[in-house]
Amino acid sequence: MAIKQNLENIIATLPSHVTLVAVSKTKPTTDILEAYSAGQRIFGENKIQEMAEKHEALPKDIQWHMIGHVQRNKVKYMASFVSLIHGADNFKLLAEINKQAKKHNRIINCLLQIKIASEDSKFGMAPSEASEILQSEAFSTLKNIKITGVMGMATFTDNTVQIENEFKLLKSTFNNLKSFKAENCQLKTISMGMSGDYKLAIACGSTMVRVGSSIFGARNYSEQ
Ligand SMILES: *Cc1c(COP(=O)(O)O)cnc(C)c1O
Secondary structure, three states: HHHHHHHHHHHHHOOOOOEEEEEEOOOHHHHHHHHOOOOOEEEEEEEEEEOHHHHHHOOOOOOOOOOOOOHHHHHHHHOOOOEEEEEOOOOHHOOOOHHHHHOOEEEEEEEEOOOOOOOOOOEEEOOOHHHHHHHOOHHHOOEOOOOOEEEEOOOOOHHHHHHHHHHHHHHHHHHHHHOOEEEEEEEEEEEOOOOOHHOOOHHHHOOOEEOHHHHHOOOOOOOO
């Protein structure tokens, strides 16, 4: 019951142009089904194996988003079904996603993860790197992926001014990159904001928020 209520409370605050990814990592399939019955269809996971198992067990109209760091050798385990990969942060990874997508005769949508946090622990590429990749000859040959936006994670801090500046950096990076258009690149999504900061993220231009604990409750581990 609580999950349905939490979900409805959050959805009520979201502008219509903002998509909600319900982050279900570590949570059992029963919790996901509760959100599913309330109408939620987009779920985010940060471990490929866990996402593949849940995909196997749950209704097939669920759209699975990989929001965590992606190891190249594991792309094959999600290539047949993943709906959006948020954490594409280097060219070699994009090339591998393209290769695996091709095997399944599909196009996999990806977001370029941009490093906006000051912490060393956060993944992502510099805005300049993203721009170089998009304009490269090598990128233009990747026909089985599509870059549909950018993703970023703010520093884990109470300093809202810092978080706001980092979100603004992602928004301006998006604005700069979106002039680049190709068959495999059309930027429309800015994935930023989690339970603690999604309202601020939306105010800074987010179009996709990734919310976990505010829907499903706290997770039983300290790692994000
Ligand atoms: C876990 C996670 C979230 C959701 O975090 P909450 O604080 O539980 O909302 C969002 N994005 C990423 C990349 C995550 O790993």
